Amino acid sequence: xxxxxxxxxxxxxxxxxxxxxxxxxxxxxxxxxxxxxxxxxxxxxxxxxxxxxxxxxxxxxxxxxxxxxxxxxxxxxxxxxxxxxxxxxxxxxxxxxxxxxxxxxxxxxxxxxxxxxxxxxxxxxxxxxxxxxxxxxxxxxxxxxxxxxxxxxxxxxxxxxxxxxxxxxxxxxxxxxxxxxxxxxxxxxxxxxxxxxxxxxxxxxxxxxxxxxxxxxxxxxxxxxxxxxxxxxxxxxxxxxxxxxxxxxxxxxxxxxxxxxxxxxxxxxxxxxxxxxxxxxxxxxxxxxxxxxxxxxxxxxxxxxxxxxxxxxxxxxxxxxxxxxxxxxxxxxxxxxxxxxxxxxxxxxxxxxxxxxxxxxxxxxxxxxxxxxxxxxxxxxxxxxxxxxxxxxxxxxxxxxxxxxxxxxx
Amino acid sequence: xxxxxxxxxxxxxxxxxxxxxxxxxxxxxxxxxxxxxxxxxxxxxxxxxxxxxxxxxxxxxxxxxxxxxxxxxxxxxxxxxxxxxxxxxxxxxxxxxxxxxxxxxxxxxxxxxxxxxxxxxxxxxxxxxxxxxxxxxxxxxxxxxxxxxxxxxxxxxxxxxxxxxxxxxxxxxxxxxxxxxxxxxxxxxxxxxxxxxxxxxxxxxxxxxxxxxxxxxxxxxxxxxxxxxxxxxxxxxxxxxxxxxxxxxxxxxxxxxxxxxxxxxxxxxxxxxxxxxxxxxxxxxxxxxxxxxxxxxxxxxxxxxxxxxxxxxxxxxxxxxxxxxxxxxxxxxxxxxxxxxxxxxxxxxxxxxxxxxxxxxxxxxxxxxxxxxxxxxxxx
Numbered sequence: 001x002x003x004x005x006x007x008x009x010x011x012x013x014x015x016x017x018x019x020x021x022x023x024x025x026x027x028x029x030x031x032x033x034x035x036x037x038x039x040x041x042x043x044x045x046x047x048x049x050x051x052x053x054x055x056x057x058x059x060x061x062x063x064x065x066x067x068x069x070x071x072x073x074x075x076x077x078x079x080x081x082x083x084x085x086x087x088x089x090x091x092x093x094x095x096x097x098x099x100x101x102x103x104x105x106x107x108x109x110x111x112x113x114x115x116x117x118x119x120x121x122x123x124x125x126x127x128x129x130x131x132x133x134x135x136x137x138x139x140x141x142x143x144x145x146x147x148x149x150x151x152x153x154x155x156x157x158x159x160x161x162x163x164x165x166x167x168x169x170x171x172x173x174x175x176x177x178x179x180x181x182x183x184x185x186x187x188x189x190x191x192x193x194x195x196x197x198x199x200x201x202x203x204x205x206x207x208x209x210x211x212x213x214x215x216x217x218x219x220x221x222x223x224x225x226x227x228x229x230x231x232x233x234x235x236x237x238x239x240x241x242x243x244x245x246x247x248x249x250x251x252x253x254x255x256x257x258x259x260x261x262x263x264x265x266x267x268x269x270x271x272x273x274x275x276x277x278x279x280x281x282x283x284x285x286x287x288x289x290x291x292x293x294x295x296x297x298x299x300x301x302x303x304x305x306x307x308x309x310x311x312x313x314x315x316x317x318x319x320x321x322x323x324x325x326x327x328x329x330x331x332x333x334x335x336x337x338x339x340x341x342x343x344x345x346x347x348x349x350x351x352x353x354x355x356x357x358x359x360x361x362x363x364x365x366x367x368x369x370x371x372x373x374x375x376x377x378x379x380x381x382x383x384x385x386x387x388x389x390x391x392x393x394x395x396x397x398x399x400x401x402x403x404x405x406x407x408x409x410x
Numbered sequence: 411x412x413x414x415x416x417x418x419x420x421x422x423x424x425x426x427x428x429x430x431x432x433x434x435x436x437x438x439x440x441x442x443x444x445x446x447x448x449x450x451x452x453x454x455x456x457x458x459x460x461x462x463x464x465x466x467x468x469x470x471x472x473x474x475x476x477x478x479x480x481x482x483x484x485x486x487x488x489x490x491x492x493x494x495x496x497x498x499x500x501x502x503x504x505x506x507x508x509x510x511x512x513x514x515x516x517x518x519x520x521x522x523x524x525x526x527x528x529x530x531x532x533x534x535x536x537x538x539x540x541x542x543x544x545x546x547x548x549x550x551x552x553x554x555x556x557x558x559x560x561x562x563x564x565x566x567x568x569x570x571x572x573x574x575x576x577x578x579x580x581x582x583x584x585x586x587x588x589x590x591x592x593x594x595x596x597x598x599x600x601x602x603x604x605x606x607x608x609x610x611x612x613x614x615x616x617x618x619x620x621x622x623x624x625x626x627x628x629x630x631x632x633x634x635x636x637x638x639x640x641x642x643x644x645x646x647x648x649x650x651x652x653x654x655x656x657x658x659x660x661x662x663x664x665x666x667x668x669x670x671x672x673x674x675x676x677x678x679x680x681x682x683x684x685x686x687x688x689x690x691x692x693x694x695x696x697x698x699x700x701x702x703x704x705x706x707x708x709x710x711x712x713x714x715x716x717x718x719x720x721x722x723x724x725x726x727x728x729x730x731x732x733x734x735x736x737x738x739x740x741x742x743x744x745x746x747x748x749x750x751x752x753x754x755x756x757x758x759x760x761x762x763x764x765x766x767x768x769x770x771x772x773x774x775x776x777x778x779x780x781x782x783x784x785x786x787x788x789x790x
Contacts, residue, residue, distance in 0.1 A: 079746030083483065083737050092746075115538060115708075119512045122538055122708045123743035130712045130747055138539040138708050142548075143510045145519060145533030152551045156537065159544030321520035344481060349739070353480050353517030357524055 008237040009213075012220055015233060019053075019223050020103060026051040027106030032171070035105075035128065037121045038222045039295055040114035040139065041161060041312055043188050046226035047181040048168050052112070053105040055128075057219050058094070059087040063270030063378030065102035072379055085347040086379035088124040095131060109134055110171055112164075116141035116318050117295075118350050135171065137164050141313040147323050149314050157309035185302035188226045194234035195221050196297040201241040202288040203335050206258035208244030210251035211287030212277045215268045221296040251286045259284030259410065260399045263331055265291045265358075266343035266351050271380040272388075279389050280341075283396045289335050291316070291328060291351075321354055325361045332368055338399040340370035341392070346382045369398035414635065417628040418605055424615055425608040426655075429499065431615040432464050436502075439617055442564070445506035447515070448487065448650075449674050449706045451534060452507075454694055455557050457618065458576035459568045461504065465614025466491050467651060467675055468766045473497060479521040485737045486766040487650070488518050495526035505530040505563050507556070511538075511706040512740055532559045538708045540699045549695040570689070577690035583618045584680035586625050591670065591677060593629055595725065598667035599638040603647075604658040606668055610676050643785040644669045645760070646721045648714075648748075649733030650741050651675035656771050657764060661731075664782040669725035672718060673733070678704050705740035714744055715751030722757050728785045729758035736765050758785065 006014070027033050034045055038056040045052050062068050068086065071093025076082060078096070080089050094100065098107065113125035113136060122138070129136035139160050142153045165176050198217075202209040217237060224230030244250075250258045262280075264287045269276050280287060295315040300307040316324050332340065340362060342355045355372060362368050371391040376382040400410050411419070424431040432443055443462045446453060453463040468490035475496040476489050494500060508519045508531050522531050534556055537545045557568055587610070594601040601609075609628075613621050642665020651673055652658060661668070671677045682701045684693040702709065703717035718730050730752055734741060745761075752759055760781045762774055 079749050081734075081742040081745070084739055084742050088743075119516075119538065120739055120743075123705065123740055126708055126710075126712060127743060127747055129710075136710060138541065138710075140537055140539030140542075140708065142535045142537065143516055145510070145535065150535075152548060152555070153535070156542075156544050156548040159547075160539060160542050163542050163544070321524075324520075346483060348513075349484065349737075350513030350516055353484060353514060354520050356479055356481075357521055 008217075008233060008240055011233050011236060012217060015220055015224060015229055020105065023051050023053045023106050024104065032109035033106045034110045034112050035108040035125070036112040037114050037117060037125065039117050039298070039312070039315060040112055041164075041308060042226050043181060043184045043308070044161070044164055044168055044176075045112060046184045046188075047176065048172055048174065050110075050168075050172070052223070054222050055091040055094075055105070056087050057222050058103060058105050059090040059378055060219070060268075060270050061103040062090055062094070062100050064273055066271055066380070067100050067102040068271060068378045069380065071097060071100070083346075085120045085124065086376055087347060088120065090378050091124065092127070095128060108132060111136040112139075113137070114139040114141055114312065116312055116315050118317060118348070120350075135167070137167050139164060139312075141318055143318050144313065144323075145320055147320060149310055149319075153313050154306060154310045157313050158306045161305050161309055182303040184226045185300075185308065187228055187231060189299055189302060191221070191225045191227070191230040191234060192297050192299055194231055194238055195225075196294070198234050198238040198241055199289065199293055201238065201245050204245040204248075205261070205336060206248065206250035207261065207286055207288040207335075208241045208249055208251065209288065211264060211290060212268075212273065214290065214293055215273070218293060218296075221293075225296060225298075252281065256281065257284055258286045260338045260396065261286055261288045261336060262395070262399075263287070263289055263291065263328065263335070263337050263340045264343065265328065265340055265355065266345045267292065267348060267377040269343065269345075269375040269383050270378050272375070272383050272385070275385050276388065279385075279392050283392060285339075285392065285396065287341070288337070289331055291331070294327075317350060321357060324354060325358045328358055329362065329365060332362065332366055337368060338402065339368060339395045341395060342370060342372040344372050344374050346374070346376040346379065348377070367402070369395060369402065371395045414600060414628065414631045417624070417631060418600070418609070420624075421609045421612040421628075422605070425611040428464075428469070428615045429502075431612070432462065433502070435462055435615065435617055435620075439620075441617070442504045443502065444560075445500055445503045445529070447491065447506065447508045447518075449509065449511050449704075450536065450679070450698065451509055452553050452556055452694060453618075454576045454580050454690065455553065455560060455568065455573060456507075457579065458572035459560055459564055459566060460572075461564065462617055464503065466500075466506065467611075467614065467653075469494065470654065470767065471497070475525075479525050480517070483737055485514050485735060487735070488514055490766055492518065492521065492525060495522065495529060500526070500529050503529055505532060505560075507532050507534050509534040509536055511536065512738075514737070514739070530563060532556060532563065536698065536707070540707055541710055546692070546695045546699055549698060550691055553691050553694060574690045577684075577693060579619050579622075581684055583613070583622045586622045586629075587613070587677075587680040590625060590629060593632065594667065595669055596637045597632050597635065598640045600632060600635070602640075603652075603661040603666055603668050604655060607652055607658050607676070608655070640665050640667055641786070642666050643728045643782050644726065645729045645731045646670045646672065646718060646725065646727045647731045647733060648672040648718060649674070650735040650738050652733045653764075653766060654768060654771075657768070657774065660771060660775050660778045664779050666731075666778075666782065669727050670721040672703060672714070672721065674704065674706070705744040712744070712747055715748035718748055718752060719755055719757065722752075728789065729760055729781070732759060732761045734761060734763045736763055
């Protein structure tokens with residue numbers, strides 16, 4: 001427990017509320033607001049004391065609170081295809097309607113886009129900048145076709161970080177304070193470390209962590225990585241989970257037993273968090289980890305721009321399939337996984353189109369069963385609860401069969 | 411059959427039979443062949459190695475082996491390339507290059523070595539941010555990496571002089587192509603939408619030096635004919651590509667003229683002029699840096715709407731035709747932006763959603779026909 005006696009969940013909720021409220025207040029005071037992609041080098045923005053909001057976080061919040069359809073439909077009426085990323089459609093619609101019962105963000109004065117998560121954000125953010133006729137700072141973190149991160153890529157990203165600093169100085173009319181930047185880099189590394197330490201506690205059997213909680217905490221690793229409050233939150237979360245792990249307490253409050261441990265591959269199905277969670281829990285299945293939360297474990301030498309460039313170009317979405325597959329296989333081994341649930345997320349072609357091959361390697365190399373279900377991160381029209389339940393049941397049967405073969409109790 | 415018809419028919423034949431054409435060129439030139447995925451690749455380096463670059467823009471396919479690798483909601487060109495690769499269509503190539511312009515292409519690059527292991531792939535990463543002073547330097551380093559990978563694959567050194575010569579050959583080709591698309595405006599009947607496309611398409615399977623010579627011959631022969639007029643809409647066509655062939659027939663049947671194009675498969679390949687200073691590799695890099703209006707790169711202030719308006723005005727076009735390839739994210743993201751700009755200027759738009767594997771173009775027929783009627787009524 002922290003000094004304020006808040007639980008991490010309560011602190012999470014307070015911090016998120018404050019994050020959105022502060023952004024709206026800043027805009028009202030005439031301060032500029034930045035819209036940034038979710039795994040961008042926020043260190044530069046934080047060091048320049050800029051107010052930042054994250055449209056992907058916002059779209060996920062709108063999706064989870066079931067308010068996405070009005071924005072999606074607005075974007076589609078403007079000509080956006082039903083086939084493009086639904087976060088983008090929600091955000092485009094929000095940029096027009098500018099109000100949601102779920103959560104609100106102020107309109108942007110500057111766009112900050114890092115392509116390390118996908119190529120889609122390049123087009124999405126380019127359109128937003130054009131729409132509002134505002135500047136965009138682009139950080140192109142190139143794809144790494146080889147297993148290791150390419151040195152050419154790192155040099156290119158480092159160059160763009162220098163460009164970005166110059167552009168931010170122009171935008172704010174202030175010089176970058178490099179001591180402050182180093183301090184933010186230190187905080188960011190520390191927050192990322194506690195994030196990893198907390199989520200890594202799920203290696204315990206039973207896992208003290210219910211993976212759907214990880215989805216909830218993800219919003220804050222996006223927006224508070226460079227802040228001390230972020231460090232405090234994840235440290236507190238770690239302490240709570242550690243206490244549970246030490247007492248061999250499992251993931252669920254009602255003491256239901258963790259029978260099976262799985263990886264969830266891909267982004268959550270935000271509009272169906274309830275059903276996707278409940279169907280797993282009903283079957284004693286705990287999602288102990290996922291493929292992409294580790295993307296925020298961005299670690300580098302504070303003060304070293306090149307090392308920071310390398311860290312931002314190292315996340316798995318910009319790595320080749322051998323790296324991506326190895327990573328999933330490592331997670332499966334480390335977290336003692338019984339099965340994998342692949343979310344074929346209509347919004348995320350980059351992740352989807354590698355799933356079949358990764359699934360084959362998982363079966364071949366570890367004999368771990370898996371299933372794929374159709375869904376979407378925010379568009380509620382793709383997911384089918386019946387299909388999901390059938391696939392989960394099939395996975396449970398395969399996992400039970402495996403356990404039986406190994407002589408483990410079911 | 412007159413001279414012009416003979417020359418055109420040869421191009422048509424080549425565009426319809428890519429594999430046969432490439433095989434013939436390999437025999438006549440003694441060259442090996444190397445496959446080039448869309449959108450842009452450094453063909454000049456491949457050509458400098460004495461190897462024939464072959465465009466791989468999908469095609470009609472049979473079978474569904476690709477379903478073991480890629481879901482159905484994927485660009486039909488990429489699915490077709492994978493399908494053909496697995497069917498052995500590209501076994502005769504010495505290798506292929508796959509650039510990573512979008513999330514789908516990154517995934518295709520991931521799957522290719524597993525699905526088609528016998529056709530070696532060299533990846534290529536273009537900078538999508540071209541606004542940094544580091545962008546050109548990065549692109550040049552990628553060209554050099556590719557050169558080195560290609561040299562290893564072919565067990566052959568590529569000299570600087572070879573690259574300089576190759577670049578000149580490509581520049582001559584690009585100049586000829588720019589003249590060709592202009593010529594369509596004076597001979598819209600002979601160079602109707604289908605023939606125009608097929609002639610451009612044939613360049614993907616030919617040796618560029620020979621192709622340029624033949625294209626120039628055709629253009630000279632055409633220029634000896636009296637200029638032509640057709641009664642129908644004059645349009646600027648935009649998008650990834652305009653195929654299949656029967657889709658283009660619909661435009662021809664309804665008297666359309668493609669007065670200019672903004673297709674990735676066509677003018678975007680050759681509309682940007684090279685800078686006069688620098689080495690061939692530097693000029694290649696700056697042609698990419700200077701390319702405007704292409705959704706496969708990040709572009710500050712997105713100029714595509716302005717580009718389309720400028721083309722429509724310059725060629726007195728009646729409309730812009732959008733060929734939207736289903737599941738092409740970059741093209742789909744651009745559309746609402748330029749649509750808004752064209753709407754503001756009162757420029758008509760015909761939006762057509764297409765796929766390479768279309769079973770039937772019947773639905774599009776009605777739309778292309780009625781749009782033509784609407785335009786012609788407006789004019790009259």
